[in-house]
Every structure is written in structure tokens, then in C-alpha cells.
Amino acid sequence: MSKIITIIGSGMMGSALAFPARENGNEVRLVGTPLDKDIIDECRRSGKHPKFDYAFPEGVKYYQFEEWKEAVAGCDFVIGGVSSFGVDWFLEEVLTYLDPAIPVLSVTKGLVNLEDGTLISYPDYWQRGLAKKGIKREVCAIGGPCTSYELVYHDQTEVAFCGKDSAVLKMMKAAMQTSYYHVSLTNDVIGLESAVALKNGYALAIAMTIGLVNRHNGPEAGLHFNSQAGAFYQAVKEMRLLLEMQGASRDCENIGIGDLYVTVYGGRTRKIGILLGEGKTYQEALDILAGVTLESLVVARRVHKAMVRKAELGQADLSRFPMLCHAADVLDNGKDAELPWEAFTFDQTK
Amino acid sequence: MSKIITIIGSGMMGSALAFPARENGNEVRLVGTPLDKDIIDECRRSGKHPKFDYAFPEGVKYYQFEEWKEAVAGCDFVIGGVSSFGVDWFLEEVLTYLDPAIPVLSVTKGLVNLEDGTLISYPDYWQRGLAKKGIKREVCAIGGPCTSYELVYHDQTEVAFCGKDSAVLKMMKAAMQTSYYHVSLTNDVIGLESAVALKNGYALAIAMTIGLVNRHNGPEAGLHFNSQAGAFYQAVKEMRLLLEMQGASRDCENIGIGDLYVTVYGGRTRKIGILLGEGKTYQEALDILAGVTLESLVVARRVHKAMVRKAELGQADLSRFPMLCHAADVLDNGKDAELPWEAFTFDQTK
Numbered sequence: 001m002s003k004i005i006t007i008i009g010s011g012m013m014g015s016a017l018a019f020p021a022r023e024n025g026n027e028v029r030l031v032g033t034p035l036d037k038d039i040i041d042e043c044r045r046s047g048k049h050p051k052f053d054y055a056f057p058e059g060v061k062y063y064q065f066e067e068w069k070e071a072v073a074g075c076d077f078v079i080g081g082v083s084s085f086g087v088d089w090f091l092e093e094v095l096t097y098l099d100p101a102i103p104v105l106s107v108t109k110g111l112v113n114l115e116d117g118t119l120i121s122y123p124d125y126w127q128r129g130l131a132k133k134g135i136k137r138e139v140c141a142i143g144g145p146c147t148s149y150e151l152v153y154h155d156q157t158e159v160a161f162c163g164k165d166s167a168v169l170k171m172m173k174a175a176m177q178t179s180y181y182h183v184s185l186t187n188d189v190i191g192l193e194s195a196v197a198l199k200n201g202y203a204l205a206i207a208m209t210i211g212l213v214n215r216h217n218g219p220e221a222g223l224h225f226n227s228q229a230g231a232f233y234q235a236v237k238e239m240r241l242l243l244e245m246q247g248a249s250r251d252c253e254n255i256g257i258g259d260l261y262v263t264v265y266g267g268r269t270r271k272i273g274i275l276l277g278e279g280k281t282y283q284e285a286l287d288i289l290a291g292v293t294l295e296s297l298v299v300a301r302r303v304h305k306a307m308v309r310k311a312e313l314g315q316a317d318l319s320r321f322p323m324l325c326h327a328a329d330v331l332d333n334g335k336d337a338e339l340p341w342e343a344f345t346f347d348q349t350k
Numbered sequence: 351m352s353k354i355i356t357i358i359g360s361g362m363m364g365s366a367l368a369f370p371a372r373e374n375g376n377e378v379r380l381v382g383t384p385l386d387k388d389i390i391d392e393c394r395r396s397g398k399h400p401k402f403d404y405a406f407p408e409g410v411k412y413y414q415f416e417e418w419k420e421a422v423a424g425c426d427f428v429i430g431g432v433s434s435f436g437v438d439w440f441l442e443e444v445l446t447y448l449d450p451a452i453p454v455l456s457v458t459k460g461l462v463n464l465e466d467g468t469l470i471s472y473p474d475y476w477q478r479g480l481a482k483k484g485i486k487r488e489v490c491a492i493g494g495p496c497t498s499y500e501l502v503y504h505d506q507t508e509v510a511f512c513g514k515d516s517a518v519l520k521m522m523k524a525a526m527q528t529s530y531y532h533v534s535l536t537n538d539v540i541g542l543e544s545a546v547a548l549k550n551g552y553a554l555a556i557a558m559t560i561g562l563v564n565r566h567n568g569p570e571a572g573l574h575f576n577s578q579a580g581a582f583y584q585a586v587k588e589m590r591l592l593l594e595m596q597g598a599s600r601d602c603e604n605i606g607i608g609d610l611y612v613t614v615y616g617g618r619t620r621k622i623g624i625l626l627g628e629g630k631t632y633q634e635a636l637d638i639l640a641g642v643t644l645e646s647l648v649v650a651r652r653v654h655k656a657m658v659r660k661a662e663l664g665q666a667d668l669s670r671f672p673m674l675c676h677a678a679d680v681l682d683n684g685k686d687a688e689l690p691w692e693a694f695t696f697d698q699t700k
Contacts, residue, residue, distance in 0.1 A: 145579030158580030166699035186698040229495030230508030233608025258583025349516035
């Protein structure tokens with residue numbers, strides 16, 4: 001039975017979800033944020049998102065932000081497609097005014113660090129913000145390795161939806177799953193959201209090894225993989241420790257490892273990691289990537305800051321996270337990108 | 351304190367270990383198998399392995415197989431550098447005659463399936479074979495993501511040595527570790543050896559997704575990563591289940607995931623996986639890769655066969671291993687390479 005799905009945020013990820021949503025026969029209403037005015041104009045004109053290679057499926061409806069209340073009227077659920085820089089905006093301008101009876105599925109990946117080093121998910125962050133206003137609602141979320149660009153290509157994609165209300169999750173899955181968009185379900189919100197956010201500092205560090213190989217061997221040596229794989233191993237080790245602290249389920253751990261894999265290859269985090277590995281300073285790397293927003297580094301810094309705080313409180317041992325600390329030191333303390341390889345070894349002999 | 355290290359097998363991996371071994375000031379004796387005659391001749395002539403980009407460090411000594419007993423005389427340990435096709439040869443021609451007081455460190459990766467579906471490591475296989483001859487010895491082994499070619503480049507590399515005798519492992523590590531070759535130690539032999547062998551079927555299946563993207567989108571679409579990452583996620587899930595059955599430690603699991611990562615990129619398994627993904631039959635793929643030895647597929651088939659046997663005995667549930675079964679069906683039953691994506695989803699909601 002087809003649904004009415006309203007996507008708020010017409011960036012690449014929100015917009016890409018219009019493909020499986022609409023191809024399933026649902027009514028799909030794509031709403032731009034105030035920053036997306038030109039995108040919505042272009043979609044109305046051409047039926048194509050300016051950053052995608054393919055046009056939207058026939059029948060997607062486009063709305064400017066001023067029309068958002070019209071766009072959510074009668075809808076079965078809202079997909080929140082804002083970037084992590086838009087979470088407060090989404091709280092204040094959308095969630096505060098949205099009927100709590102309409103379920104929300106968010107694609108925004110990230111974590112927020114509280115003063116005591118606790119890392120909370122965006123669904124939790126929003127729920128706390130709404131509770132202060134006397135509004136009670138749950139927010140569901142999407143995690144897993146999925147780049148928007150490839151979803152538009154109908155590439156086979158595995159994600160998970162998390163939330164506390166299983167019936168709502170099943171309704172969302174039935175509406176969204178296609179022959180190429182495969183959806184697992186879990187009630188483990190903090191586990192899934194942690195798994196797909198914690199990867200950022202690690203993907204950065206792994207990408208550094210690509211730049212380091214260029215630096216040591218010259219670009220003509222081509223791609224080498226030993227050091228990437230050694231770094232991947234350590235990243236998995238540290239992520240599993242962090243996810244254990246977050247109480248994540250094993251399935252969420254595995255999804256986080258898949259998400260780490262795709263992030264090593266996908267776009268911005270990779271680019272800045274390679275530049276740092278080649279020996280650029282953080283500022284030089286930023287200048288080279290002028291105009292690129294680096295959501296991933298915000299999260300990487302928050303995770304590091306949270307662990308530093310937990311260590312101060314005697315609740316974490318930073319020596320177990322040499323790669324996370326290294327990534328933070330390269331970003332913010334001018335440390336050379338060469339990884340502390342010996343710190344990654346262990347001696348488990350008796 | 352420098353050691354005398356004898357490497358038996360002058361294939362790429364055995365030979366690459368001469369670099370850290372010799373650079374540490376050890377005496378290094380590289381012995382070819384009977385198949386390596388031309389390689390040893392070439393090393394003697396030029397000081398360079400025919401497949402490497404760099405010459406050996408000064409001072410490595412080269413031996414034809416007929417001279418092997420001379421080469422092991424007085425040595426502190428032997429590195430076994432045969433391929434998995436040479437394990438019986440190594441048992442019968444070397445281990446049977448080697449003084450049990452001389453420790454052995456093997457680089458051969460693989461597992462052997464017994465009639466009841468038990469998967470044993472090569473160290474265990476050799477020890478059983480020797481025990482039948484009344485010879486008692488332990489064999490240590492190397493696991494972890496390391497391609498020989500890149501070790502020669504002095505790329506940063508993380509491996510682990512496993513064995514039952516911790517003092518011997520520490521001696522070997524002290525002799526071998528360098529600024530670029532980093533060695534962890536564990537007594538968990540079956541865990542490490544399983545971790546670095548189980549990956550093969552999974553690396554094959556992940557590589558298939560690269561070929562599938564080519565098939566669906568055309569080669570001009572370039573590299574896509576969603577399906578690789580979705581497959582990587584499932585591979586990690588199944589490998590962790592298999593490693594749990596093998597009783598592997600968490601550190602070995604993590605190393606196995608790093609090894610999976612490098613194998614998706616490294617050489618032969620990747621090549622055949624891409625061809626299968628593009629729609630070639632196994633036989634067509636083999637013809638295209640004429641002359642390439644596919645050790646990895648031997649192990650992949652053994653692991654699948656072992657799980658089928660365990661399922662027959664009621665000790666395993668094949669439905670938990672859809673990717674392993676898929677890889678085996680593509681290899682041996684002519685199944686199309688398109689992965690059973692929906693079988694990779696889960697529903698953990700209550």
C-alpha cells in the first residue's frame with residue numbers, strides 16, 4: 001500500500017532517497033531547506049537534481065521551504081535530510097512544529113558530546129530538545145554504507161533503519177525497500193548511530209596512509225595497500241572498543257565496519273586524509289579543498305573530545321585509542337601524519 | 351643480538367621477508383624449493399628477485415634446494431615460505447628431516463578441512479603429520495595483511511606471529527621487527543590462522559560486486575562503493591560467526607578483517623571476482639587468467655565444504671552464511687554472480 005513520504009532537505013542524500021521512495025509507487029514530496037532554493041528551482045525546471053547523473057523518477061513533487069507545512073499535510077512519514085550542520089535548524093524550524101503523530105526518519109549522521117563525555121545520537125539530541133519544549137516524540141534514523149550518488153545509479157545498497165517503535169520501522173521499510181535498497185531493522189538507536197558516526201576519525205587516519213605512501217614512494221609507485229589494511233585493522237579494533245562503551249549490538253558494529261569501508265573511498269574525508277598524509281598542514285589541506293564542508297571532522301573531533309573527557313573522569317584509557325588520538329593531533333596540533341604503527345601491535349602471549 | 355635466519359621457499363612472500371630480516375643485521379639464507387631454481391640463479395647473479403622492484407639488502411646468501419641442510423646448519427629459526435600447494439612437500443621434504451630443536455615460522459596461509467568439517471591450521475596439519483612419524487614439534491606462523499611486493503617497498507605493515515611457545519615468538523619478533531614491519535604476538539594459533547584464511551571466499555564475493563557494477567553501469571561509470579561496502583559488511587558478519595566457531599580471539603578477528611581488506615585489493619582473488627561479477631563463467635575467468643595459481647579458491651572451497659559437512663552433522667546453520675554459499679555456487683554450480691542482497695538484511699526489532 002503506497003504511502004505519502006515528505007523529504008525535508010534536498011541535499012544529495014535526502015534527494016537520493018526520492019528514488020527508491022518514488023519507484024515504489026509512493027507519493028514523494030521533496031522540500032528544500034532555505035539553503036536549497038536554487039536546487040528546488042532546478043528540480044522543478046528539469047526534473048533533475050543538479051548534482052545527479054540521472055533525473056528523478058516521474059511524479060516527484062518539489063516544494064520550497066516556505067511550503068513545507070503543505071508538503072507534510074497528510075503524509076505518512078517525514079525523511080529528515082539535513083546535514084549535521086543543520087540539526088539545530090531542523091529542531092527549531094521543523095520538529096518543533098511538526099505533528100508528533102507523524103514519524104520521522106533521519107539520514108543525518110553524527111554524534112553530540114555532552115559535558116561528561118557521553119556521546120548521544122541526533123535522535124536523542126532532538127528528543128531532549130523537544131522534551132524541553134514539552135513535546136514528546138521519537139525519531140528514527142538510517143545508518144549504513146550508502147553514498148547518495150550511487151543510490152541514484154541503483155547500485156546495490158545495504159542500510160539499517162533504527163528506532164524504538166518497531167511497527168513504524170516496518171512501515172518505513174515496506175515503503176522504502178526496493179530491488180537495490182535493502183533495509184535491516186533494529187531498535188538499537190545509539191548502537192547504529194554510533195557505529196556510522198565513529199568511523200570518521202578512522203576513515204581520515206586510513207586515508208592518511210594513502211598520502212603517506214605517495215610521500216614515501218612517489219606517485220609513480222601506484223596504490224599500495226599494506227598500510228591501509230594495517231590501519232583498517234587498528235580502526236576496527238578501536239571502533240569496536242568505542243562501540244562496546246556505547247553498548248552497541250554486534251549487528252551495528254558490523255554495519256559500522258561496512259560504513260568505515262565506504263568512507264575510506266567516499267569523497268571528502270578521503271581527500272583531506274590523503275593531503276595530510278602527503279605532508280600538508282590541516283590549514284593547507286583546507287585551502288586546497290576550498291568550499292568543501294567537512295562534517296566528518298566535526299564528528300571526529302567530538303568523539304576525541306568525549307574520550308579525553310572520559311579519561312579525565314577515569315572512565316576511559318586513552319592509550320587504547322592511539323589512532324583516534326593521532327588523527328586529532330594531526331588535525332589540531334600540527335603533528336605529522338605518519339601513524340604510530342608500533343602502538344597498534346599487541347602481545348597476547350602468556 | 352643478531353640471529354641466523356634460514357628462509358625456505360623463494361617465492362615472493364618468503365623472499366620479501368629477507369628484507370626486514372637482513373636489514374636488522376641478521377645472517378639471512380634464502381633457499382629455493384626445487385621449483386625455484388631459476389629464481390635462486392637470478393638472485394645469485396643480480397642480487398635481485400626477478401619479481402621485485404628493489405634488490406635484496408647486501409649480504410643475503412642464496413641456496414639451491416639441494417643445499418638446504420647446509421643452509422639450516424646452526425640457524426636460529428627457519429621461515430617456511432612455501433605456497434599452500436607446497437604444504438605436503440614441506441612436511442615430507444623439510445620438516446621431517448629438520449632438527450625439532452630449530453623453531454619454524456611459516457607464512458603459508460590456509461586451512462585444511464577434516465572429514466567431520468573441522469578446519470585445522472597448517473601448523474596443526476604439519477604437527478599431526480610429524481606426530482605420525484614420531485616427531486614432536488610446534489610450528490609458529492605469520493598472519494595479517496601483508497603483500498610481499500609492498501614489504502619490499504618498506505611500506506608500513508602490521509602482522510602477527512602465533513605459536514605455543516611465547517619465548518620463541520619473542521625471539522622471532524626481536525629478530526624481524528623493523529621501523530616498517532610491526533609484529534603482534536599471540537598464542538592463539540587456530541584463531542590467527544583461521545582469521546587470515548577464512549577471508550578468501552569473502553574477498554572473492556566482494557570483488558564480484560566490482561564486476562557487477564561494471565556490468566550494470568558500464569565501465570565509464572567508474573568505481574562505485576556502496577555494493578562493495580554492503581558486501582564487506584556481510585563478509586565481516588559471516589567471518590565473525592565462523593571465527594567464533596573456531597574459538598578465535600577478538601584480536602585475531604580484527605586482524606582477519608584487515609586481511610580481508612587487503613585481499614579485496616590484492617591481485618588474483620580480486621581479478622577473478624571481477625571477471626565473475628562481469629558475467630564470465632568460472633572456466634572463462636580461469637582461461638583469461640591463464641597461468642595464475644588460485645590458492646585462495648582452494649581455501650574458499652574447503653571452508654564451504656567444511657560448513658556443509660557441519661550442517662549435515664547438525665553443527666552449523668548454512669542460512670547464516672549466505673555469502674559463503676553464494677561464492678561456492680558461483681564457482682562450482684554456474685550461479686550468476688549477483689549477490690543475494692536481501693539475505694544480508696536482518697530484523698532485530700522486538
